[in-house]
Each structure stands twice: as structure tokens, then as C-alpha cells.
Amino acid sequence: MKIELSRDKVHNEFAKKVEWISGQNLFACYQCGNCTAGCPVAFAMDLGPHEVIRYTLLGLEEEVLSVNTFWLCASCLQCSSRCPKGIDIARVMDALRMVILRKKERRDYLQISEFPEGFLERVPQIAFISGFRKFLS
């Protein structure tokens, strides 16, 4: 695949929105990959967190928003605590969730109706309340 870069693309609305919501400067990332290296759920991710940052910076909105990375992020903050550039990567992941969850047409990641029977009775409140806040608009 080819990326056609231009001023508008580099300063794309999508990346700006992610930077605004997360409060992070994506240009500060020098792609060391520490975040991905220490991520406890990276094994299940389509792209590592560092790649997601890169894709976002380059304005690859569709590709980024279609990967599972930020949905799988558990906000454990391991990445944020070890980022040598002080980027709070967990905030970037959350911002990507927000970009989708705040869209006009409701685009929840989870459908409560699809949970197996008895599931919500089994899991503790803390799990589904924090889960709902991360996965539902």
C-alpha cells in the first residue's frame, strides 16, 4: 500500500483529534517500540501500540480504526510508565476508542445483548462498569 503525504495529510484532522483528546504529541514518538515490547496483550493485537501511533501520525485513519489494538488495551499503563519520551500511550489508545465511540451514529464495541447468559451475574461490577465505560458510547 502507498501513502501520499502532504501537509494536510500530516496535520490530518484525525491525528489532531487523537492528540487533542489524549493530550499527547504524537510527533514526540521516536518509534523505539518499548510500549509494544512491554504490552501484556500485544500478543493478541493486530498492530503494536507504537505502530498505531505511527499510522495515526501518517493519517491512516481507516486502517487504524479497523484494528483491535486500542480495544484490547487494558489501560494497565505499563507502556506509559516506561515510555522514554513521556508519551502517555494509554491515553492515545483511549483517544482512539473515543474517536469511534463519540461518532454520531452509535458504534459500540460491545453489545450487552450478546453477552452469554449469566455472564453479567458472574463478573464483578468493577469489571463491567469499567468495561462499559471503555467499550460503549
Place this chain on the structure above:
Amino acid sequence: MGSSGNGFIKKAMVIGGGIAGITASIDIGNAGYNVLLVEKLPSIGGRMLQLSETFPTLDCAQCTLTPKTVETGQHPRIQLHTYSEVVRVEGQAGNFIVQIRKKASYVDWEKCTGCGLCQQKCPSKYPSEFDRGMGLGKAIYTLSPQAVPNKPVINTSHCRYFLEKKCRVCEKICPVGAINYQQEDRIIEEKVGAIIVATGFDLMPIERFGEYGYGEIPDVIDGLSFERLNSASGPTNGEIRRPSDGKVPKEVVFIQCTGSRDPERYMPYCSRVCCMYTAKHARLYKHKVHEGQVYIFYMDIRSTGKGYEEFIQQTMEEGILYLRGRVSRIFRDGEKIAVWGVDTLTGKKVEVLADLVVLATAIIPHQEVKALAQILGIPIDLYGFLTEADRKLKPVETNREGIYLAGCVQGPKDIADTVAHANAAASKVQSLFARYS
């Protein structure tokens, strides 16, 4: 101090009047020894005079350099031979007999007051080499208004008098009658005890890069050209305007490692300064053109000097887009320049339609170094850099006693390393002289 009882001459010759040669000359002069400073251009200052600002402090290059050139020009122990070349060296440490060709300047420098009238009135304009062909110079010229010495020379291949035997405007206008079209080259002979070679570097010409347009795309320039574009004394008075149409470029691509780290086609070595000066260029551009975007294609970022890595990181944080990968090809696309690169971090091919492309071309030795090495009887390496006596333990000595190296003539260096190298060469000369007291 001149020669000692045993005939050992305590006078040094420094070849090359850039920051390395100037530094070494001042050091040796301050130690109380006489110095001959030989420079092939009409005035001293070298490459640094062409630079706008320097990394990592973004100091104005001319502001840092001018006190040094002035000090050199006024130093009681330093004798300048500008517009001159060393043509012969015989003898050994303590007693080198050197011949210097003083090229005809067609101006009697004894009479000339440096008033500059001749340059103002000279009707012959041509692309100035100092401004990398982007600005117009005159046939009678000095390199800069602060030139040391502030004496003009006539470029005979552009002077109307020499080409067509007419004009003579400079001769008519000169209030002291200093113009002398009959002047000829002179050879002078000097005796010195030690020699420092500090002839600096050149850039690999962009004409060599076929994939980047063989130098035929006007808005594809090299790093020194960008320095001139950005310099307040340059052809655009420091405004970033591209050569082809004078428009302010909004999309600027920098390509690092152009000709460097390319063992198959160009130079296998790293040119050492390109990462830093490209970052500097990007920032200076961004400070002047806020709405512009810079893309830097790089393979690795080498920023090992003091304060360098911090400088690079700050550059990234300012919104300069670093793309890891080489550029395969650039070509004209209407008013734009198509750049075909890659971002290996995403694994995707990248295309940019740029307004200006700056190639960080490889640092190479001057062509003339080969001949100079023969004159001096010292070896050159595979690429034409002069060879030091030992890669680690004798970085300024050569295999010939009494001949030392300073700066980029030995290999690519930044200013800080060049100055340290020159300090070292000067101290070697001093310890040699001290041995024969």
C-alpha cells in the same frame, strides 16, 4: 623565535584557511611561533562562512567565525597567503622548503583600501560559486563584506576585459589605481619547520545522482545550497525561496545519506554531519515558514555529540516528520517534485509531491587533495582523505614527521570535532618545536 642553533626552523605552515586552519594558526601564533596561512580562495573562513546557523546551538555561523577571522588577519605572528597554493615541498621536519604560488588577483593589494567600489560598478554578473550558483556574483569580487583580507580578485573567465578586451570599469573607478590587468602568478619560497594540512572537504556533486535527476531539477539542491538560501547574506537575504521560481516552498523533503553509506554506488562511510545539519535545516525552515511541512528521509539518526540527541528529539517534537527509509527516485511533476520513498516503520511506500528537495550529499575530500598528498609525500585512503599515522592513537600525525592533519581533510567531522582536531595538530607542532629549544 625563528630557527634554533641546529637550524631547526620554528615556523609553521598551515594549508587551508577554514575553521581548522584558522584555529591551528591562532594556537601556534599564540604560542609565540610564526605561521604562514595558505588559502586558495581570496579570503579565509572556509566552509563555515557559507553556513547560516550551526547546530546544536543555532548560533549564527558568521557571528562566531568573524572574530576568529579578524583575529587571524590581525595576528602579529600569522602571515596570510590567500589566493595561493602550495606547489612544492622539500626537506624534512624542521626544515621544509616550500614553494607557494600566489595567484594573480589583478588588484594591487598593497594599494587597495577595500572600499568595494569596483564590485559595485562591475557590469559582469554570473552565478556565484560561493552562493552555490543561486545568486549572482561579480567578475571582481570578495567572498563576503567581512572578508579577511578585504581585497578583491578578478575572475578572468567572467571579466569583460579579459574576455573581450573592453570595459575596464574597475580600473576607471578605483580611486587608488589598484587595478593591474598585467599582474601574473608569482611563486614564492619559504622555509618552515612543520606543516598542518587543513584543506577541508567538498560535497559530492548532485550531478552524480541519476535517480535524483542528475542535478537538472533546479529545485533539487544540496545542503550547502540550503545554507546559502537560509543565510541573511545569501542570494535570497535569508528568505526560503526555491531557485526555479522564487516561490516559498511549502512541502520540503530532505534526503539524508545521499551518497553516503552506499558501498555499491557511492561512498560506504557515514558523512557524520548530515543527520544534524538536516535537523537544523528543518527547524530553521519551520521557524521561517510556519505553515510548511518538512519530511526527512533517514536510515538511522546519528547524533552522538554533546547536545545533539536532544536537538534531534526537539526537532521531531516540533512536527518535523521523520520517515525511515531511502528515497528511490525523484522526478519533476509539473511545478512539483515527485519523491518516491518508504516508511519502513509502517512498511509502506511513501510519495510526496514536494516544492523543494534538499539532498544531504556525502562529504568527500577536495579533488586537489590527491595532488597535494603527492607534493607532501603522505598517503591518502581509498576515498581520497589524507591518512593519519594511526587510526586511534595518532589521529593528527601523518607518517611523515612534521606534517599534521586538521579537520575534514582526514575524514568527515563536525565543527566541534574539527576545532578539537586542529587544537591537537597545533599542540603537536608546539611540542615538536619545543623539542628543539
Place this chain on the structure above:
Amino acid sequence: MNYLYFPGCTLYTKAKNFDQTARNCSLLLGFELIELPNWTCCGATFPLATDNLMALLPPARILARAKEQGEILTTLCAICFNVIKRTNHLLQRDGEKREKINEFMEMNYLGDLKVLHYLEILKQEIGFSTIKDKVKKPLNELQAAPYYGCMLLRPFEEMGFDDKERPTLFEEFLESLGAKPVDFPYKIECCGSFQSVGSPEVATECAYRILTSAMKQGAEVVVSTCPLCTFNLDQKQSDILKAHLDFKTIPVLYFTQLLGVAMGLDPRTLGFEQNAVDPIPLLKRKGLV
């Protein structure tokens, strides 16, 4: 000395055993947990979107109300602790957001409450040596793996709980009970957290790695400070067994349950029936029940 106490939703239901054991142990250690009146849910996540002030309101309200009652607020659940402590930190430092939030709440809270985890109360206010003195039934060198998880430790600058890479507070606590703390590399790795709702199989894998890491170092029991960690590590062991045939189960207890054992509380009051992997056989083997 008594301490204001914010239980949080889960400690009233799925983690009643956590709440009860903590309250009972307090009394034996000479202090009481005073439950905050009319408390609400803390929100269960600290909002990472910087523009989301709404999500800061519940923890801010909890803090502001607590400040009217006292100076120190304690929690047991590591997530509640994280949300409340981070909010407090933000209200201390971000004057602009503090003003907006106070205006909305019609309160004037300045971020000057001290928020301590129950473990910090034990260390700083009571002292592990005092606990050691009061232990009735030392844990007989029980190989206990302290699982810190994420929320107590990160972000370090805001939580200030202990060294973020090699914390030791939990180990000191276990030592004071007569247990033998087991150091294991996964003690600061994530349990999968709310992914037990979003991607349960991912959380299962996280739990598997943590538990096997602890067992590899010789752990007989894993000790937790958080109802969500406990759910992932304990309740999900049945799922782990399905995914990993080589897996052997291991009991997971709240640190207050172990404290209760050591303080000599009646085992029937320690809520072991809420633990998925039954710890009784282990405790019997060790002569602790």
C-alpha cells in the same frame, strides 16, 4: 484512630469477603473503618481522555464529601484507589479543572485529603512490626506470591505507592504475618482487567501467565488487592484449564483474608466460600485452619 473508608460497589457484592475481613481485622488491630455515608460508584476507570471532566465528577464528589468528615480516606479495591487517588492528584495540581469541577459540584474541594490504600494504612499508620506482634497464628512460611497488579503502582508519580518496577511493601506485609513472600516477575503485570468483559480470552491468557509465573517460583497461594484482579486470577482458572491442559490451579486470596487467618479469626468468617479455587485444603495442610 479511625479512618474514613470507601468500599466501592464490588466490595458490597462479589468481594464481600474482602470488605468483611478488612473491617474485622481493623478492630483487632485497634482501628475502625468508618464507611463514608451515601457513597457512590467511583466510576471504575480514571478517564484517560483529557477532555472528559464528567468522569471526574464521581471521584471528585467522593473526595469532597470525605473531606467534610476527616483527613484520611482509605480504600481496599485497587481500582477505586487508583481512580480516587489520581483524581485527587489532578485536583491538587490542575487549578483550571478544579475550578470547573467545584463549580459544577457546588463545593469547594482543594485536593487536600490524604488518600491511602488499606495496605498503606497498615504500614504507615499501624506499622508492620505492630502487626507482627499481634499475629496469633503465624502463617508457617506459607509460600505467598504478592500480586500488585497495575493500579496500586501506576502512574508512579501520581500513586506514589512504592517502587513501580520492584515494589516490596506487599512482601513486607506478608513477612509480618509469618508467610514467605514469593518474588515473581509477573507481580506487576496486568491481569487483563476489564478485558474480562471485552475480550475474555485475552484476559484468560494474562491470568494464565501470571499464575504460572508465580507457581514457577514456588508459590502456594497468590495474594491480591483488587476484586477485578481476583476475578481474573481466581474465577477464570476454570477457563484457563480449558485453554491450557497443563495448568494446575492455585488458590487466590485477598490479603485481608490472609491477615484474618494470621490474626486468628474464625475461618468461617473469612469468606472462603466466595473463592473459586478452594484454599481450605492448602490452609489445612499448613495447619492454619
